[in-house]
Amino acid sequence: MNIRENVPIAELTTMRLGGPARYVIEIEEDKDLAEAYHFAQDKNLPTYILGSGSNVIGRDGGFDGVILVNRLRGIYVIDSDQTSIRLCAKSGELLDDLVEYSVKLWNGEGFGYSGIEALSKVPGTVGAMPVQNVGAYGQEAKQVLHSVCVYDCRDNCFKHMMADELDLGYRHSIFNTGDGVGRYFITSVTVELRKTQLTPPFYTSLQAYLDEREITDYSPQVIRDAVAAIRASKLPDPAVEASAGSFFKNVYLNETEAKAAEAKGIPVWDGGKVPSGWLIEQAGLKGKDYFGMRVSEKAALVLINDHAKSYSDLAQAREAIVSAVFEKYGYRLEQEPMEIGEA
Numbered sequence: 001m002n003i004r005e006n007v008p009i010a011e012l013t014t015m016r017l018g019g020p021a022r023y024v025i026e027i028e029e030d031k032d033l034a035e036a037y038h039f040a041q042d043k044n045l046p047t048y049i050l051g052s053g054s055n056v057i058g059r060d061g062g063f064d065g066v067i068l069v070n071r072l073r074g075i076y077v078i079d080s081d082q083t084s085i086r087l088c089a090k091s092g093e094l095l096d097d098l099v100e101y102s103v104k105l106w107n108g109e110g111f112g113y114s115g116i117e118a119l120s121k122v123p124g125t126v127g128a129m130p131v132q133n134v135g136a137y138g139q140e141a142k143q144v145l146h147s148v149c150v151y152d153c154r155d156n157c158f159k160h161m162m163a164d165e166l167d168l169g170y171r172h173s174i175f176n177t178g179d180g181v182g183r184y185f186i187t188s189v190t191v192e193l194r195k196t197q198l199t200p201p202f203y204t205s206l207q208a209y210l211d212e213r214e215i216t217d218y219s220p221q222v223i224r225d226a227v228a229a230i231r232a233s234k235l236p237d238p239a240v241e242a243s244a245g246s247f248f249k250n251v252y253l254n255e256t257e258a259k260a261a262e263a264k265g266i267p268v269w270d271g272g273k274v275p276s277g278w279l280i281e282q283a284g285l286k287g288k289d290y291f292g293m294r295v296s297e298k299a300a301l302v303l304i305n306d307h308a309k310s311y312s313d314l315a316q317a318r319e320a321i322v323s324a325v326f327e328k329y330g331y332r333l334e335q336e337p338m339e340i341g342e343a
């Protein structure tokens with residue numbers, strides 16, 4: 001087991017901020033988990049699980065504990081029938097690699113299974129997918145998740161959990177709420193995909209992309225390519241420009257609030273969702289720089305770390321954006337990425 005000391009969280013996360021973690025352990029096999037949790041329990045230190053760090057922000061004081069970095073690898077076909085297939089991926093695989101694998105599989109009549117093709121190019125690992133019920137372009141993890149295997153560090157054992165035990169909702173699951181936070185290390189994820197194609201109407205920007213190019217082939221590979229092209233045109237590659245998450249969650253309104261919003265000309269999708277990117281853009285913040293953090297010109301929900309020196313720069317930038325939107329619209333935006341360590 002590879003144990004490193006005093007590793008800057010900035011090196012482990014795509015926003016590239018954050019002081020040192022006291023210990024970092026790379027989890028390469030399931031059996032490393034018992035040993036790693038033992039190590040932390042022996043020293044009476046807290047643990048934090050990291051995939052590729054694209055939805056987590058490190059704080060300046062670092063983390064006086066043990067960060068477990070997920071390096072579990074492997075993708076397997078579990079079973080298939082006339083209409084569907086079950087794929088199991090070890091949780092350290094990149095989600096995009098699982099998508100690629102699924103769209104290239106021969107299904108008996110053609111290539112590709114449908115269910116996660118619209119999640120193409122979402123940064124991060126398979127293990128993080130159930131944590132916030134990853135979603136993009138009309139698909140979300142909840143629609144395809146069959147089950148997960150986890151290491152439960154409270155009971156010190158491996159468990160198998162079915163999708164309906166995970167309380168999956170918008171950016172929500174048992175893994176990021178209540179006493180489930182930090183308790184389960186997801187070691188593998190099984191998804192059930194279908195031998196079908198998506199049918200229109202698609203998510204607005206995907207539909208527009210397909211219409212403009214008169215594309216009527218909706219095979220998983222074609223949808224994957226379309227989503228990849230749309231994302232490349234407006235979202236930063238975190239390997240090139242430091243950023244995390246969508247920085248803000250969308251705003252969810254009840255029926256009365258939604259009617260009031262619509263009467264003011266605010267877009268409300270799916271009965272209650274106000275796109276935070278729209279609010280930020282309308283508040284005139286696109287391209288603005290606050291304390292070294294820049295609101296992306298292409299996608300207002302993305303906050304890019306151009307030259308912020310610390311978490312405290314980010315906190316001030318966040319407050320400036322939240323206040324500007326609150327003053328204009330009365331909605332208080334909430335940050336999506338979780339935080340590690342002391343401020």
Ligand SMILES: Cc1cc2nc3c(=O)[nH]c(=O)nc-3n(C[C@H](O)[C@H](O)[C@H](O)COP(=O)(O)OP(=O)(O)OC[C@H]3O[C@@H](n4cnc5c(N)ncnc54)[C@H](O)[C@@H]3O)c2cc1C
Nearest residue numbers: 051052053054055056123124125127128134135136186245
């Ligand atoms: C440019 C950009 C675009 C993005 N677009 C989208 C998008 O379209 N849709 C979307 O939903 N998200 C999006 N995100 C957010 C991010 O891609 C997802 O949240 C992704 O699932 C994070 O994966 P990760 O491996 O980097 O997780 P991390 O950031 O490392 O961890 C995220 C959380 O999950 C927990 N976790 C990670 N692995 C495990 C595990 N094995 N077991 C238990 N807990 C675990 C961590 O403790 C942490 O709380 C985007 C991020 C960026 C930077």
